[in-house]
Amino acid sequence: xxxxxxxxxxxxxxxxxxxxxxxxxxxxxxxxxxxxxxxxxxxxxxxxxxxxxxxxxxxxxxxxxxxxxxxxxxxxxxxxxxxxxxxxxxxxxxxxxxxxxxxxxxxxxxxxxxxxxxxxxxxxxxxxxxxxxxxxxxxxxxxxxxxxxxxxxxxxxxxxxxxxxxxxxxxxxxxxxxxxxxxxxxxxxxxxxxxxxxxxxxxxxxxxxx
Numbered sequence: 253x254x255x256x257x258x259x260x261x262x263x264x265x266x267x268x269x270x271x272x273x274x275x276x277x278x279x280x281x282x283x284x285x286x287x288x289x290x291x292x293x294x295x296x297x298x299x300x301x302x303x304x305x306x307x308x309x310x311x312x313x314x315x316x317x318x319x320x321x322x323x324x325x326x327x328x329x330x331x332x333x334x335x336x337x338x339x340x341x342x343x344x345x346x347x348x349x350x351x352x353x354x355x356x357x358x359x360x361x362x363x364x365x366x367x368x369x370x371x372x373x374x375x376x377x378x379x380x381x382x383x384x385x386x387x388x389x390x391x392x393x394x395x396x397x398x399x400x401x402x403x404x405x406x407x408x409x410x411x412x413x414x415x416x417x418x419x420x421x422x423x424x425x426x427x428x429x430x431x432x433x434x435x436x437x438x439x440x441x442x443x444x445x446x447x448x449x450x451x452x453x454x455x456x457x458x459x460x461x462x
Contacts, residue, residue, distance in 0.1 A: 261286075262312035268451075270316075274323060275445050275454050281426040282324050282331040284317055286310070291341035307345065315346040321383070325353065326461050330384045332425060337377035356382050363399065364391040365417035369410050372400040376411045378418075387428065388421045 253259045253270065260266050273279065289295065290306040321331040333350075335341050337359055342348065358380045363373040380389045393399075402408045414422070445454050 260313070261316050267316050270320070272451065274320060275451070276447050278329075279324075280329055282320060282329070283334070283422065283426055284321070284331065285334045286314060286317060286341065286347075288336045288339055288341065291339045291345060292336045293338070296340060311346060314341070318346045318349055321347075321350055322462070323458060325383050326458055330382060332380055332382045332386075332422070334378055334380050334422075337379040339379065342379070342381060350381070350383075354383070356384065356386050358382075358386040358389040360389050360391045360418065360421070361393040362411065362415055362418065363393050363397065365415045365421065367411070367415040367418070369400055369407060373397045374402065374411050375399040376402065382425075386425065388424045391418075391421070 253261065253266075255261075261270075274282070287310060290303065290310055295303050295306070317333075321333070324331045331350075333342075333347065342351065360378045360380065361367075362376040362378070367374045367376060375393055380386060400407070402411050
């Protein structure tokens, strides 16, 4: 779902379309990379009266994403969330509720995956959180080089683009068989529901499982 093409995760009609995809079609791995700007280090340093309205505007979308991730867990599937490392999004947004159940983390530096801008290595550390053990997304800076300072000139936005190797690592994480978390599945695998089953009935069933 690419918000550049008009999607809004906080809009009910879009949420319904996404839910139907998750429940009727079935998505083995749900990968999320929500907007990090209101939650990153720069935002942390800003005054509360500047920071909080921006975070509040993101909450409807993040509440929905948290629900989608819970559904993935209940159905024995997997979710992966990417954001800037040490972002408040994991602890201060609605996504914080995902840390009340088992989760796994990994840190990845772009320079460890060939990340460069204008020929200069870019560190840009990302944090990944998943419902299952992470196998391919642990990649820290090997050292031996200087990092480009990401200030001004569109550099922060340019660094938001994943290097090709990072994309390949994410893809490998998504398609490889998930290692079942401790305790096993929360329910027998049921990849899809019948399209004849009303969405309200499915949501009720998931509530009973929870």
